Amino acid sequence: MVIAAGVDIKGVNQLTGGESRFEQDILDQLFLRLFEEQPDYAEHPPTFEPALAQGFTWSEDGTVIRIQLRSDLEWSDGVPITAADVVWTYTAQIDPDIAWLEAQSKDSIEDVVALDDHTVEFHFSRIYASRLSDLNEGVILPEHAWSKLPFSEWRGNEEWFLDNLVVSGPFTLAKLEPQHQIVLERNRNYFRQGYPLLDRVVFRVIPDRTNRVEHLLSGQVDFVEHVPPKRSRDIERSKRADLISKWHRQYTYIGWNGCQGLFEEATVRKAMTLAIDRNALVEALWGEMARPALSPILTSVWAFNRNLVAWPYDPDQARRLLAEVGWEDHDGDGYLDREGRTFSFELATNADNQTRADAVVLIQAQLRRVGIDAQVSLLEFNSLWERHQNHGVDAILSAWGIDTSLDLKYAFHTDSIEDGKNYGCYSNPEVDELIARARRQARPETAAPLLRRIQQILHDEQPYTFLWEPMRLYGVSKRLENAQPNPLSAYFNLEEWWLAPKTGAKTGLKTG
Amino acid sequence: MIGFLVRRTVTAALVVAIVLTLTFFAVHLAPGDPTTRFLHPRMSQVQQDQLRRTLGLDRPLPEQYFRWLGSIVLRGDLGFSFVHNRPVSRVLAEHLPPTLLLVSAALLIQFGAGIALGALAARHEGSWTDRTVRWLSLVLYSAPHFWLGLMALLLLSYRTGWFPASGMSSVDALDWGRWWSPRRLLDTAHHLALPASILGLAMAGGVTRFVRNSLLEVTRENFIRSSRAAGVNERRILWPLALKNALVPVIQIAGLSLPYLLSGALVTEVVFSWPGMGRLTYGAILARDYPVILGATLLVAIMVVAGTLLADLGHAAVDPRVRAGITDHKAR
Numbered sequence: 015m016v017i018a019a020g021v022d023i024k025g026v027n028q029l030t031g032g033e034s035r036f037e038q039d040i041l042d043q044l045f046l047r048l049f050e051e052q053p054d055y056a057e058h059p060p061t062f063e064p065a066l067a068q069g070f071t072w073s074e075d076g077t078v079i080r081i082q083l084r085s086d087l088e089w090s091d092g093v094p095i096t097a098a099d100v101v102w103t104y105t106a107q108i109d110p111d112i113a114w115l116e117a118q119s120k121d122s123i124e125d126v127v128a129l130d131d132h133t134v135e136f137h138f139s140r141i142y143a144s145r146l147s148d149l150n151e152g153v154i155l156p157e158h159a160w161s162k163l164p165f166s167e168w169r170g171n172e173e174w175f176l177d178n179l180v181v182s183g184p185f186t187l188a189k190l191e192p193q194h195q196i197v198l199e200r201n202r203n204y205f206r207q208g209y210p211l212l213d214r215v216v217f218r219v220i221p222d223r224t225n226r227v228e229h230l231l232s233g234q235v236d237f238v239e240h241v242p243p244k245r246s247r248d249i250e251r252s253k254r255a256d257l258i259s260k261w262h263r264q265y266t267y268i269g270w271n272g273c274q275g276l277f278e279e280a281t282v283r284k285a286m287t288l289a290i291d292r293n294a295l296v297e298a299l300w301g302e303m304a305r306p307a308l309s310p311i312l313t314s315v316w317a318f319n320r321n322l323v324a325w326p327y328d329p330d331q332a333r334r335l336l337a338e339v340g341w342e343d344h345d346g347d348g349y350l351d352r353e354g355r356t357f358s359f360e361l362a363t364n365a366d367n368q369t370r371a372d373a374v375v376l377i378q379a380q381l382r383r384v385g386i387d388a389q390v391s392l393l394e395f396n397s398l399w400e401r402h403q404n405h406g407v408d409a410i411l412s413a414w415g416i417d418t419s420l421d422l423k424y425a426f427h428t429d430s431i432e433d434g435k436n437y438g439c440y441s442n443p444e445v446d447e448l449i450a451r452a453r454r455q456a457r458p459e460t461a462a463p464l465l466r467r468i469q470q471i472l473h474d475e476q477p478y479t480f481l482w483e484p485m486r487l488y489g490v491s492k493r494l495e496n497a498q499p500n501p502l503s504a505y506f507n508l509e510e511w512w513l514a515p516k517t518g519a520k521t522g523l524k525t526g
Numbered sequence: 527m528i529g530f531l532v533r534r535t536v537t538a539a540l541v542v543a544i545v546l547t548l549t550f551f552a553v554h555l556a557p558g559d560p561t562t563r564f565l566h567p568r569m570s571q572v573q574q575d576q577l578r579r580t581l582g583l584d585r586p587l588p589e590q591y592f593r594w595l596g597s598i599v600l601r602g603d604l605g606f607s608f609v610h611n612r613p614v615s616r617v618l619a620e621h622l623p624p625t626l627l628l629v630s631a632a633l634l635i636q637f638g639a640g641i642a643l644g645a646l647a648a649r650h651e652g653s654w655t656d657r658t659v660r661w662l663s664l665v666l667y668s669a670p671h672f673w674l675g676l677m678a679l680l681l682l683s684y685r686t687g688w689f690p691a692s693g694m695s696s697v698d699a700l701d702w703g704r705w706w707s708p709r710r711l712l713d714t715a716h717h718l719a720l721p722a723s724i725l726g727l728a729m730a731g732g733v734t735r736f737v738r739n740s741l742l743e744v745t746r747e748n749f750i751r752s753s754r755a756a757g758v759n760e761r762r763i764l765w766p767l768a769l770k771n772a773l774v775p776v777i778q779i780a781g782l783s784l785p786y787l788l789s790g791a792l793v794t795e796v797v798f799s800w801p802g803m804g805r806l807t808y809g810a811i812l813a814r815d816y817p818v819i820l821g822a823t824l825l826v827a828i829m830v831v832a833g834t835l836l837a838d839l840g841h842a843a844v845d846p847r848v849r850a851g852i853t854d855h856k857a858r
Contacts, residue, residue, distance in 0.1 A: 024609055024610045025610070025611055027611070033609075110580070113580040115573065169580060169581070169611060170612065171606075172611035172612045173612055173613075173616060189700065192617075192620050192621065193621070193806065194799075195693065195697075218693055218697070218799070219799060220799040221805065225679070225692065225797070228680075228691065229691055234691060394557075396556070397556075400557040400558045432571070433571040
């Protein structure tokens with residue numbers, strides 16, 4: 015089977031690489047985690063199915079989790095997978111010389127102890143809702159094979175890990191040709207008997223999105239992720255492929271810079287939201303492949319506040335609100351002004367994303383109708399973010415991809431202005447307190463009322479104007495059976511995929 | 527001649543050193559750094575700073591420069607790629623061969639097609655053949671590489687399936703033995719045909735027009751007229767007499783084509799998903815992978831300088847006037 019990929023992987027060591035979602039997805043085919051997070055978070059917090067682990071029990075005070083590992087597990091070289099691998103992986107994950115990007119997920123873990131070959135305990139310093147998610151962050155690595163290289167030499171030595179690769183997942187890496195192809199082959203020591211169903215999966219690196227779709231339509235590949243919305247109809251009409259659509263774990267927003275005065279007032283930010291026709295934007299840019307966003311917690315997530323009522327597109331109300339705080343067209347030049355200052359600001363986004371570039375131009379025209387001069391800036395990604403991180407952009411159109419921990423501290427807590435992603439300097443003591451309390455809850459369910467209240471305040475104060483939640487589109491050959499990509503991973507059940515013989519054709523749109 | 531070579535080599539080394547130094551400061555002073563792209567909501571500033579320390583990016587820029595220079599000059603070590611987590615020399619070694627293959631094939635097509643079409647047009651000056659060739663060369667020269675590439679893909683791959691649309695080998699090639707087995711070589715040639723043709727033909731337009739004009743100029747020289755008067759066959763006048771003389775300046779064009787081909791290779795590599803230096807360098811620039819940017823710059827600078835030097839030497843080898851100039855320079 016051949017899959018068209020937009021990027022390739024740089025290696026097999028998650029702790030020194032694993033930067034892209036795609037790379038994480040591939041590494042999850044090579045190495046197992048303790049648990050496998052399930053994409054069932056629409057009605058309740060996500061559940062975790064055993065992977066390396068067989069089961070677990072929490073201590074009465076909730077600070078210690080004892081995990082029982084399966085006893086029939088082996089690395090691909092036949093060496094048993096034990097609790098020692100789990101402990102050693104943890105020491106690598108927090109090692110400062112390795113500087114793993116996700117090391118923060120282990121901040122609240124005080125110790126990891128192997129009680130015997132198949133029992134391991136994680137000791138937490140505090141109780142909070144996403145402990146299981148945090149301990150499960152990162153794949154388990156082979157101590158017997160990789161501990162031969164000191165941690166201080168891990169950076170810059172990816173070749174060594176490729177040469178000493180042993181795996182625990184359904185596939186092993188047969189060949190890695192940078193920018194060309196990644197070849198996975200069945201791991202014959204995989205614990206699930208009879209799986210994976212495919213002997214070999216080839217990921218061909220095709221950087222251009224349109225070309226990837228053409229490869230699918232011409233039968234040269236069997237699966238494509240990141241189908242551009244404009245090409246979805248071509249796939250639906252094709253005799254060779256089907257379209258699968260899933261709500262993506264991402265929201266696009268305009269972040270207002272409240273550090274510099276213009277967007278410091280909630281009234282102004284709310285007026286901006288009222289002046290932007292978000293439904294028209296979604297319709298023009300995405301059609302049915304996105305929906306308006308309302309909150310940093312996605313509509314498809316269990317903790318979303320379903321009582322939120324979307325702010326309408328109401329330019330008159332926007333003008334009234336702005337007049338209340340002194341923004342009116344005093345000099346008759348067609349633009350609002352206050353104390354001699356024209357309401358003019360920079361609306362920036364990254365130039366390499368055409369949808370965002372189109373969006374800022376449409377928004378510019380909409381704001382012009384209420385007398386606001388939005389100066390569009392299309393900047394190179396690094397340049398944009400360096401300025402944004404230094405609070406130097408008036409307003410940014412960007413997006414956050416989010417996990418299921420629902421920790422809103424990153425962008426909405428006062429502490430995150432200095433150490434986080436709160437680049438717009440949003441600060442509300444009540445939100446700070448609610449975020450802190452939500453982070454202290456032992457179970458995600460008990461954090462729900464707090465999260466709902468936070469969403470309501472953010473809705474009222476609009477530190478962000480939430481624009482849209484996109485779908486992720488996948489093109490699937492009609493010969494490919496049982497492919498179930500989901501928002502957690504496009505290759506979630508890759509071990510269960512199989513290819514039908516070249517005769518016969520299925521029809522229809524697969525949705526989810 | 528040896529003195530000329532030594533002087534040119536020293537100058538070339540100086541040019542490469544200046545290019546590298548300017549590139550070093552340009553990329554380090556550009557906004558962002560290798561950690562900017564890690565925009566996971568849960569990655570803290572502390573974590574980002576830790577990574578900067580691990581990569582040595584927290585040190586003053588002059589210190590970083592002299593460390594980097596020292597490791598190149600003293601140990602020949604280009605450092606390791608922040609993105610690929612491997613020595614830069616290994617990363618470049620992986621990506622250079624596909625680009626060299628593509629560019630070499632494109633050079634052959636560029637000059638093969640360019641010279642043949644140029645000669646054809648000159649031979650039939652003023653005829654419809656001449657007009658067609660001139661029109662075709664103008665189209666090839668002015669059409670953007672990416673457009674030509676996309677059209678070729680659409681017509682010759684997606685619609686007809688005659689050529690593969692991406693990569694440099696078939697998916698099943700892994701089972702066909704070593705890369706030098708006849709089946710693998712044929713497979714690579716099949717994959718190379720479209721991208722090399724597009725890159726080569728796009729550049730051939732200029733060569734065609736140059737050869738045509740140069741040939742027409744030469745055929746008006748006295749020695750050609752004398753040959754004609756002496757009854758030499760018209761074909762023999764064209765080759766070897768006229769064409770051999772008309773091609774002398776083409777050697778210079780070949781040397782100067784290298785930078786254009788290398789920059790054109792980036793677009794071709796993206797359109798045809800060809801793994802090579804262009805995509806590597808472009809990705810490194812976006813990711814601020816400083817060691818790879820500098821390593822690639824070093825390699826390209828050496829190739830360009832060497833290409834120019836070889837063109838000069840080639841020119842001197844075939845043109846006694848140029849050779850005499852070099853000798854005179856030595857004498858002075």
